[in-house]
Amino acid sequence: MKQSGPEGFNGLELRELSRRVGAQTLVDELSFTVAPGEILALLGPSGCGKSSTLRLIAGLDPVSSGEIRLGGRNVTALPPAQRQVAMVFQSYALFPHLSVERNLSLGMELRGMARAEINRELEHVLALMQLQGLRQRKPAELSGGQRQRVALARALIRRPALFLLDEPMSNLDAQLRENLRAELRTLLRSTGVPVVYVTHDQHEAMGLADRIAVLREGRLQQLGTAESLYHDPANRFVARFLGSPTINLIERGSEQLGLRPELLELVEAGSPVPDGWSALEGQLIHREWLGDRVISHVRCPREGTLKVLSSTAAGGESLQVRWRQADALHFDAHNGERLPGSIGAQAS
Amino acid sequence: MARLLLLLWSLGPMLWQLYSSFRPSAALSGVDGGGWTLDHYRQLLQGDPPFLTYLFNSAVVGASATALTLVLAVPCAYALSRIGRRQARTLTLLVAAAVAFPAVLLFLALLEVARDWHLANQLLALSLPYAGLCLPLAILLLQAAFADIPIELEEAALIEGLTLWQRLRWILLPLMAPAVASSGLLVFLFSWNEYPIALTWLSRTDLLTLAPAMARIAGSSVYTIPFGAFAAATVLGSAPLILLMLLFQRQIISGLTQGAIKG
Amino acid sequence: MRWRLWLLMAPALALLLATFAAPLGHYLWLSTQAQSVLTALKPQPIGVEQWLRLFNDGRFWQDTWQTLRFSAASVSVEMLLGLAVALLLDQPLRGRALLRTISLLPWALPTTVMALGWRWIFNDPYGPINRLLSGLGLAAIPFLSAPSITWIAAVGADAWKTTPFVALLLLAGLQTIPADLYEAAALEGATPWQTLRRITLPLLTPYLLIALLFRLAQALGVFDLIQVLTGGGPAGSTESLALYAYLNAMRFLDFGYSATVMLGSFAILLLLCGMAALAWRWSLRWQGGLR
Numbered sequence: 001m002k003q004s005g006p007e008g009f010n011g012l013e014l015r016e017l018s019r020r021v022g023a024q025t026l027v028d029e030l031s032f033t034v035a036p037g038e039i040l041a042l043l044g045p046s047g048c049g050k051s052s053t054l055r056l057i058a059g060l061d062p063v064s065s066g067e068i069r070l071g072g073r074n075v076t077a078l079p080p081a082q083r084q085v086a087m088v089f090q091s092y093a094l095f096p097h098l099s100v101e102r103n104l105s106l107g108m109e110l111r112g113m114a115r116a117e118i119n120r121e122l123e124h125v126l127a128l129m130q131l132q133g134l135r136q137r138k139p140a141e142l143s144g145g146q147r148q149r150v151a152l153a154r155a156l157i158r159r160p161a162l163f164l165l166d167e168p169m170s171n172l173d174a175q176l177r178e179n180l181r182a183e184l185r186t187l188l189r190s191t192g193v194p195v196v197y198v199t200h201d202q203h204e205a206m207g208l209a210d211r212i213a214v215l216r217e218g219r220l221q222q223l224g225t226a227e228s229l230y231h232d233p234a235n236r237f238v239a240r241f242l243g244s245p246t247i248n249l250i251e252r253g254s255e256q257l258g259l260r261p262e263l264l265e266l267v268e269a270g271s272p273v274p275d276g277w278s279a280l281e282g283q284l285i286h287r288e289w290l291g292d293r294v295i296s297h298v299r300c301p302r303e304g305t306l307k308v309l310s311s312t313a314a315g316g317e318s319l320q321v322r323w324r325q326a327d328a329l330h331f332d333a334h335n336g337e338r339l340p341g342s343i344g345a346q347a348s
Numbered sequence: 349m350a351r352l353l354l355l356l357w358s359l360g361p362m363l364w365q366l367y368s369s370f371r372p373s374a375a376l377s378g379v380d381g382g383g384w385t386l387d388h389y390r391q392l393l394q395g396d397p398p399f400l401t402y403l404f405n406s407a408v409v410g411a412s413a414t415a416l417t418l419v420l421a422v423p424c425a426y427a428l429s430r431i432g433r434r435q436a437r438t439l440t441l442l443v444a445a446a447v448a449f450p451a452v453l454l455f456l457a458l459l460e461v462a463r464d465w466h467l468a469n470q471l472l473a474l475s476l477p478y479a480g481l482c483l484p485l486a487i488l489l490l491q492a493a494f495a496d497i498p499i500e501l502e503e504a505a506l507i508e509g510l511t512l513w514q515r516l517r518w519i520l521l522p523l524m525a526p527a528v529a530s531s532g533l534l535v536f537l538f539s540w541n542e543y544p545i546a547l548t549w550l551s552r553t554d555l556l557t558l559a560p561a562m563a564r565i566a567g568s569s570v571y572t573i574p575f576g577a578f579a580a581a582t583v584l585g586s587a588p589l590i591l592l593m594l595l596f597q598r599q600i601i602s603g604l605t606q607g608a609i610k611g
Numbered sequence: 612m613r614w615r616l617w618l619l620m621a622p623a624l625a626l627l628l629a630t631f632a633a634p635l636g637h638y639l640w641l642s643t644q645a646q647s648v649l650t651a652l653k654p655q656p657i658g659v660e661q662w663l664r665l666f667n668d669g670r671f672w673q674d675t676w677q678t679l680r681f682s683a684a685s686v687s688v689e690m691l692l693g694l695a696v697a698l699l700l701d702q703p704l705r706g707r708a709l710l711r712t713i714s715l716l717p718w719a720l721p722t723t724v725m726a727l728g729w730r731w732i733f734n735d736p737y738g739p740i741n742r743l744l745s746g747l748g749l750a751a752i753p754f755l756s757a758p759s760i761t762w763i764a765a766v767g768a769d770a771w772k773t774t775p776f777v778a779l780l781l782l783a784g785l786q787t788i789p790a791d792l793y794e795a796a797a798l799e800g801a802t803p804w805q806t807l808r809r810i811t812l813p814l815l816t817p818y819l820l821i822a823l824l825f826r827l828a829q830a831l832g833v834f835d836l837i838q839v840l841t842g843g844g845p846a847g848s849t850e851s852l853a854l855y856a857y858l859n860a861m862r863f864l865d866f867g868y869s870a871t872v873m874l875g876s877f878a879i880l881l882l883l884c885g886m887a888a889l890a891w892r893w894s895l896r897w898q899g900g901l902r
Binding site: 355428430453454459479592593 | 613624637695708711713717727729739771775776828839861866
């Protein structure tokens, strides 16, 4: 990542960005940077401020305090048209009364571009997104995936300085989503501009983005690669948000231990516990067989139900759940902050 | 069956007018004379001024009132739909109240306006009070239509760099065409129907719109029984509107229904 | 950005104020003036004299009574018939759309145009109704010349024109009632009357009240129909408040008093509509209580 001095940074930069509406703070002093060609995912539950942040960057909502800088210049006060951003909405927001072609070319036409140039750009993008056969159709005649491509094409054709996407996959069915993820990533990276991608789906974030910013109630919880967020979460919230099935949390005095389901082992009840390991006894109450993996729900008398991920089903009803002590993540039971000194498992 | 009753009830009086208009006055007065005649129509069409003049005048006023109303209502409705809940609601409530206001109560003030500003006997000037009276309904209808368009569409256009005028022209208004048509038609209908203001603003016979013209015909002959001519006038006066209704039934009905629901 | 939106609304709002608010304000001032032939048509302030005159004006109160009577009868008929027509049109029948349009035609025609037609229909003895009656050997009905009957004829003509409007409004309301409510009622064996009372009417109440408010306001201001159909006669028995105000201005050239009459009428209108609106509020609360 290139980073020159604050004035010269060539990507997107948010500095202490905030938006308050009445008594509510939607975005709380958010700061991060996105380098050209990098994809940053804004991840979090509904209402965490990710869409609000995106709208601030796009210029659709006014900023309460802080700065937005793009390509070295301060764009905070500029209207959307002058920021040179392109945005793909969750609903795609295609103009229903215009053909695919017109949807793409309208902006350029109204800006006064020469017809020849418009046509050139049109052909290029239509070919890129494989939309040539659909150019005369109206949005209502297209499938979900096709509409998404048109929305992307409309954004691409503007050659923007910044790409914003607001949950563009959420309207597609699960299978399509998985297939398109890789294609979308390649496409976005090839534009060479910063990309901010909003999603509530952790898999999408992990599969698509270079870095992930986890947001909660408008505040940045942690910013980093998927790996660092997963293995080294800054707090309980991040640990719980990433990982499927969710991390197990058990009480230990003033601390909480975070135990990833895949790091737990199931053995026969009463087995001897080796050095450096901890163990709990429990009853198997439920087992989910999912093809390539098995999730076992084990109820322990004091700690509640733990979920254990393994590749095969463990036998028996009475089981012992055990883990390497070094694998456990320690959190402050009160505020959920990650306690220093616990490393968690490293990527092998 | 009930449907038949409804049909008869709705069409009956008009059909009777149609029938009467073709019957010679003698037959109508019970003096036996049968037969059919076009005399009444001839009398009207060749009268002074010819009956069609009134229809023409009404059309002129209707068109100008419709244009003025739409030009004023569209930006206002747009602003209302974008301005945020609280303020919009009070304004909308006031506007809705204005819809039920009986227009006739305004005639005196408007009469003085016509006099002071020399607007009397000017057909195009009528479009001012008409637009004023039709604005509430038009604003309500158009505001609802604007609100129905997902705001993301406008935001996408905004990001594409379209100015307000461009957004209206290329995105919003095309999507609202049905609502605009409905509103326009309702204004046009109102203009044809309107009586007290036209009555007080227009005195020259050749400038009368349909409604006051009919009233004048009614009042002009108290002692004779020119009911054949009355009937013919009724038929001619109704024909354009019936045509309009039949052609645009969907738009007119949806306009009224929308007005009801949003009210 | 905000101020630009207000700018967009400004022309329309200006015209609205000029059309609705300004005249009322003007009337308020005018009602404290004497402006008539006696004052050579120049306004002379005389304070509340016009209002005292109004209060003591027998014709004004007579007209108030007549207008109220007309409105009450007209609106009742229209609401009942309108409901019936709406219920009829709500059924999925063949040709429903065309029927709907045809039933709306009376409303689309200018009042003055059809009023002329009604003069002929009600005519004694040559109008169709009376001719039918005499053919059946019955006495003719002097629709337009007997004070006790003429106002009823006016109500009939008014109902003919505006029932479709009410029907359309109520039809819109009927169509918002989800079909599964009716299906559930049918499963429980409810009779049509019960369905009407328990489901349809309560859910239709907001629309009924809107229609009522609208029609009441319009009926209280009735002018076109009366002026053309009866001219206020016979013997002033159908004269409405609006007509009286008009006569004061145009025939008697007493502008000050005309304004007073109109404000008086407007006050009565506000009072009645206010009561109807309160009834609406009350009914909504009652309906909420039913749940």
